[in-house]
Amino acid sequence: MSAETASAAPVRSRRRSALGWVALAGGLLLAALVGGTLVYGGYTQRAILDPESAGSDGTRAVVRVLEQHGVSVTIARDRAAAERALAGGKTTLVLRDAPMLSDDALRDLTGRARHVVLVEPRSRALDVLLDGSSLGGFSPDLSASPECGVPAAANAGAAHVGELLRPADGVEGCYPVDGEFGLLQSEGVDGRTVTALDGLSVLTNSSLPVDGNAALALGVLGQTDTLVWYVPSLSDADQGTAAPTLGDLTPAWVTPAMLLLLTAALAAAIWRGRRFGPLVAERLPVTVRAAETTEGRARLYASSKDAAHALDELRRAARSRVGRLLGLTARTSPHDIADAVAQRLDADRARVRGILVDDIPRTDRELVAAADRLRDLEESVRAAVRTEGTTR
Structure with missing residues (x-):
């Protein structure tokens, strides 16, 4: 796309938006004119016995x-x-x-x-x-x-x-x-x-x-x-003969009673809205370890009986840790991480991919077994990295 085409697109968009608002304003103006003509042109019934009303009760x-x-x-x-x-x-x-x-x-x-x-x-x-x-x-x-x-x-x-x-x-x-x-x-x-x-x-x-x-x-x-x-x-109406207002018809005690009720309501709102000390005892912000949030989400998935999502949460965290151990970037795909782990451990690639990516548990028992395999795999990678560093 050329620079001229890219600059013309926003102009056309603004023009269409402006035309839409103009059309809306024109429609509202037309409706107002038609309504005013009907009301003030005598085509609608103004009142009963009105000499300018063409309605059935007009005259x-x-x-x-x-x-x-x-x-x-x-x-x-x-x-x-x-x-x-x-x-x-x-x-x-x-x-x-x-x-x-x-x-x-x-x-x-x-x-x-x-x-x-x-x-x-x-x-x-x-x-x-x-x-x-x-x-x-x-x-x-x-x-x-x-x-x-x-x-x-x-x-x-x-x-x-x-x-x-x-x-x-x-x-x-x-x-x-x-x-x-x-x-x-x-x-x-x-x-x-x-x-x-x-x-x-x-x-x-x-x-x-x-x-x-x-x-x-x-x-x-x-x-x-x-x-x-x-x-x-x-x-x-003659002066002094006009219909009494709401204030004229209201007893004298109503206004003080309303003021008292409003004051009581305001006092109750302040009383109920008071905070007796801080909501949290420790100072914020609180540092929460990533492992705790991961485990917490996994427990939520487990309690909702969604084993697949619970395992995905554990796998995401495990892949991140394993990737750092192997010196991989954060953008490395899950399959590439699994291949790198299989190569480092000299293990079957399909089996490692199943543990880190592909296996789908359907029951809580399968979820526990998959989590155990995931933990064992991570420990094996840690041990391999530690051993390699010691040998060097």
Whole structure:
């Protein structure tokens, strides 16, 4: 391989790695763009009764129908925007349940509109805006006749009824079911009206085409040329009326108790984690003879009934010692060591190779016999080397 080829290989590798990271970043960016388009483009359901939601429980269809009939619809997603849109006064206000608003704030906001429609009536809003009316049960029969003098209901005819309401004195009820009503309306001396109905049964995208729901929706919501659809936000809460925080709801004794428990846990951790003196009595590092480690590994192999590995460990150590006795290097192969031993002892080469390399014991008895032969062979080499040195 040339120098240019060797230097170009790492460059290509880095280039491929960089391209991989670029492709990954591009894929993540594309997924984020698609997700943002789906979420913020109106293709997913935002919330129940949301005027921009195309889901089955959304109300975008009724907004489109109102706009086709000449009604200008403004969607206000906070209280300030709703108040600005209601500045003209001759406006219809569609109001969902707004538990974050105080009673005074609720009266002030609805007082700015000519007509108010409660599409998610709750007990407090009914009590404040409909002179003490309240929630009732639920209609077992989804369709009911108006049987009242409210023009929007009378012109629409039969419509779906879900949640039922109980009217207070002076409040007219429509769509009666067992003494309760599917729609309530109160009209003031100045012509202002407050209407309450179950929007989930009448106004949603899935329920609008059923019976006279569309006509009822147009009659109730299309009373003026402009309509403000207020979607309450948690930030609309009056000062002093916001929902209590976890700290406000927690008793005073909880914080000191938690601090005491944390202190006790820390003290227990320190107590249990203390070391009473050194773990090892002798100073480290400790010198361990190679023979001890070899024998220890051999015992482990023997206890696991792996005779072959135990003998291999003994052979490795024996070959190393014999090689040093014969002046061989550490890189000399096991077979060459066996041949050198056979030559020095003038012994059968195959037998020496069997002792130092080839023999495979299958039982503990064969392992002991092989270890004895290995020891005897090593002693014979030592004796031969000693004798040769003495003769010289």
